[in-house]
Amino acid sequence: MYTEKVMDHFQNPRNMGEVEDADGVGEVGNPQCGDVMRITIKVDDEERIEDVKFKTLGCGAAIATSSMVTEMAKGKTLDEAEEISKKSVADALGGLPPQKMHCSNLASDGLKKAIEDYRSRS
């Protein structure tokens, strides 16, 4: 069902955990829906994402998209990172099953929320 890339990110998630002294935190989802993602970011002086980590409760797609989003976001400017769409995450993973596209692909929303959070703080 899942591509090899999805399984790789599921089995070997990149950037799992929490950034210490995070500059921004984004949480999306709801345990009652079986999906919660928490993205923490560290932003450098040039508004680049210096570090980003995730913690996720969810299915294989949820974990893999979380991992992928952190990889894609790292090193990007906030403006660039905000452009990361659900579709681009899914594409980077070699595609997701149709029924997963929507419900378990919230990680880019989480990232946006973390960026918002960062901006609201500054």
Place this chain on the structure above:
Amino acid sequence: MYTEKVMDHFQNPRNMGEVEDADGVGEVGNPQCGDVMRITIKVDDEERIEDVKFKTLGCGAAIATSSMVTEMAKGKTLDEAEEISKKSVADALGGLPPQKMHCSNLASDGLKKAIEDYRSRS
């Protein structure tokens, strides 16, 4: 579906044909029902069936029961031969499939008709 005995009588029918100068002829059945049997008998002075033959249009059961009835009747007195029932013919053949018991087991009726015919002539 059919017993070996039925198949034997079907494949090697006994007493097939017509008795010459028959003393009695019985025909039962109807081509529209797929079954017609014609039994011809020769009766000796002691009212014994000296010879009996059949001609049958019909299914395997019809042919086998016809053949069996002639075997059973041969040498019997008319009174004895009249006692030959459908059930006894079927039993002698090792049984018939239930749906055949009724419709294709008319040979004993044919024999009775032939005996009646003989009696009506004398």
Place this chain on the structure above:
Amino acid sequence: MTESIFMDNAATTRTDPEVIAAMQPYGNEKFGSPATLYALGSEAKSAIDGARQNLADLIGADPREIFFTSGATESNNWAIKGVADALESRGKHIITNEAEHHSILMPCRYLEKKGWEVTYLQVDGDGLVDPEAVIKAMRDDTVLVTMVHGNHEIGTIQPIAEIGAAARARKVPFHVNSAQAVGHIPVDVDELSCDLLTVSGHKFHGPKGVGALYVRRGVRITPLLLGGGQERKRRAGTHNVPGIVGLGKAAELARNRLDKEPARLAELRDYIIDSIENNMEDIRLNGHRTKRLPNNVNFSFDGIEGESIMLSLSYPTSRDKKPIYVSTGSACVSGTLEPSHILLALGVPVELAHGSVRVSLSRENTREDADSFLSALYEVVERLRSMSPVYKRGSKKCASGSGSDGCDCEAAT
């Protein structure tokens, strides 16, 4: 090689060894259910996807229009009851013909008891439905036309494309029972303008217990088997993975043969028909001479009964002859007192309906088989006629004409 000659392929066919080989891994080794996520399930799922594609290719459909079932009987019941249920509010009238298979007629009769009206169109002496009659029969409340493609007993092929065009013009859903045609002759759902089409696995060397219903995109049909979400929620039940894989393989094999095999069989069929017509008396060919399945031969023999012909062929008296398996329309095998309703619908007199024999060929049958059959048939018919108290040579009963009224055979005994 074979110790018998099987010529009853309209009843069922030998499962092709390649089909069995294709199914084999899915019983014991790759036995997962395609509904599951893990590797064992994915293997089953892709096997089913492949089978769906193969079957779609055979009938010119999109794989998403193929729904696997347990066989033609389920497909026919589903098509009729399912469309009836979905379109009930539009109308309660169905059109079919009187010479259909029981898996069509019985669901129709069932619906009649529920207040539906069913028009059973008459067939002509060759078993053909007149497309004009379909056009005349369609009403505003007609929600389904269902027609057999190739008749299983007499082989007559209906003018499906014409009927389909007529139904389409009136926007009436059109179901084709193609159980005897798919895999035997080219079938294309678009050329036929059909909306639903029934497929049976075991009629073209696939496995028993599996079939399919083609449902054109957009056609409304209520599921017959409700439950899990299989087959895109239209046919519930754990997939019969080996069966479906086997059906797919059978479809692939049949497709590869469609360029040559129908012609070869038609030649064999015509050889048998011509030989019987040239060498025998008091016989009648049942079904259309040319608009006919390439594997079907059906004759009636005056003065004798079909079961005894069939039995004699299948239990030869001499050991050096092979048993030959055919079938008959005689009442003696139907378990009822009536001979084939299909022969009667053609106007075949009852006594001749009892005396019918159907030969249905397959890819396994050869010219030698045909010759063995013919010589056995001549002998058997002669022998049975010599035993018959009613047979009279040249009685002309076999001239075509309308059937007799029949009799109350129960009372006649």
Place this chain on the structure above:
Amino acid sequence: MTESIFMDNAATTRTDPEVIAAMQPYGNEKFGSPATLYALGSEAKSAIDGARQNLADLIGADPREIFFTSGATESNNWAIKGVADALESRGKHIITNEAEHHSILMPCRYLEKKGWEVTYLQVDGDGLVDPEAVIKAMRDDTVLVTMVHGNHEIGTIQPIAEIGAAARARKVPFHVNSAQAVGHIPVDVDELSCDLLTVSGHKFHGPKGVGALYVRRGVRITPLLLGGGQERKRRAGTHNVPGIVGLGKAAELARNRLDKEPARLAELRDYIIDSIENNMEDIRLNGHRTKRLPNNVNFSFDGIEGESIMLSLSYPTSRDKKPIYVSTGSACVSGTLEPSHILLALGVPVELAHGSVRVSLSRENTREDADSFLSALYEVVERLRSMSPVYKRGSKKCASGSGSDGCDCEAAT
């Protein structure tokens, strides 16, 4: 021997090699249809008779009360729609429970749309139906009570004999969906006082695509598949001879094991349950502790989601570990946004329903399998919890209690 550990036997089981061997001759060699008269047909017919006897013996029935179908889904649909159709004039009320399999619930919902009333009895926190509730729910117009025997997801075994006695006392036909119980625990249709009982082949090492419905003599039921006269006119369609033979063989094999295998499995089940309860925190056993199918284990794990547990078990990170196949009640596999309706019916909170894992054992599973599963499970759950943004040790969510209301998950994104 196996390179993986299969613990999803409630979904489907490996077809036993002896079953495959028994089926083998009926595909290619003895491929005749039992409806035909000649030798090839008789062979098929006696094979089917033997299978019917074997299945009848397994459930204490008369062979004439066994009707072969394409599987449990067909049997359940037939039982419900068929009895409803036959008894419609007597009343239009059916009793079942809310934690049934979809192949029961969906036909019930279908009938509701047709004007029937269906009572979905509540189950308690262990998934049990109270026989008293059945008694209270029965009305003069009740024409069917249908209850699952062993629940496929949580394993709870219903008090079928008590419910059966109650239904019998009111002369209401009683259907038991025994898809998960037949072949796994002793089943006797008389002890259960049931009138109809569903059997599925592939749930006890028989083939896919075949099942049966037991119908007690005298019970009125309209056929679902209408057509030819097969199965004493109650279930039309050319017999799936290999499938039926395989089902018969599976019944024979299961019967031979019934004295020891259920006890062995129950021990293995209890070992797994006890180990999890002794070694893990924030877990919840779903289903009754003892009134439970001997092969079923079902736990919820707080703070994590079931699909990811299942996937992690089936794709181990290290090469020297075998993939382990289990299932989950999480929404992520159902293709909907809702987790298992069965867990919710028990009152399991939604988040815990998402985090459930079902282990279903078979005759092939050993103590070593259980140990491999347990150590993999401990590791996987720990790892996923370490990734979880919500898991807090000892949060007491797993204390039994009523479920939360759920949320609009579509809107929540």
